[in-house]
Amino acid sequence: MxxxxxxxxxxxxxxxxxxxxxxxxxxxxxxxxxxxxxxxRLPDVGQTVQVGVGSATRIVRDDRGIPHVLADNDEDLFLGFGLAMAQDRLFQLDYLRRKGMGRLAEILGSDGLETDLIARTVGLNRIAADHWGELPDEPRRLTTAFAAGINAHIDGLADDAWPVEFDLLDYRPEPFSGVDLLAIET
Missing domain, CATH: 1.10.10 (Arc Repressor Mutant, subunit A)
Structure with missing residues (x-):
């Protein structure tokens, strides 16, 4: 098996x-x-990841596994930060997104219903979408880059490399958007 x-x-x-x-x-x-x-399934501490939108960006982990993102511009820095965050905390990111969007019951069943009802009654998803529409260009651009880093990690995961929680709950996360990240914040 x-x-x-x-x-x-x-x-x-x-x-x-x-x-x-x-x-x-x-x-x-x-x-x-x-x-x-x-x-x-842990990130390789000795690995240097090359990513980037405008120029090469490196993610170097020290001997304690702490990522250091080296980039020439803010957009690439946020993309690398999103990728490193996803390497370390992808399930947590998805869980918090689902909590903010009122979608925990999709993965947890009835255990997530009460939290979902609160999030949907308050309208956290709507609040996040409204906030996204009012966000100035620079924070929107950097948040989009952060989401792109998360999505780059998701897209690059092999079947046997997913965080254990996704296999325990038998699902895969959807791609992240800027609104999703604001829902985590709310």
Whole structure:
């Protein structure tokens, strides 16, 4: 059974012991599989990523995994920042977007309904869209670049490289827009 199928079983509510038994594993074997799986999905600390809109932009991670974005202009800096953020926090970004848009129930079922009702009643999505329409050109351009960095990471992910949470919940995120990012802020 593939890693993704095992994660989907966990996300569907099977216990660790049930999944392990289905594979003929004891708890130690499961823990080893889990450790290897999660480690394989982390950004490579030694990797330098080349991205950019106007010029080459580098994302260099130090020995603690902290990204440093090196760019010649603000737009490329924000694109690199969005990509680095997505490498480290893609599920969190999508979760917060869904929370702001009132769309948590799509992935969490009834557990997300109360939060969705509040977000939709208050109209956080509408507030974000209105705010986007009033945003001056420069913040709009930089927010769009940040979203493009997130989307570049999403577009470049191999099937076996997605954050574990997406396989547990059996879905993939939609591309990000500037309005989505403002919904996170609201």
């Amino acid at each position: 593939s890693d993704r199928e095992l994660l989907k079983r966990l996300g569907a509510g099977e216990t660790i012991d049930q999944v392990a038994a289905g594979q003929g594993w004891d708890r130690e074997a499961f823990d080893q599989w889990w450790s290897q799986l999660t480690a394989s």
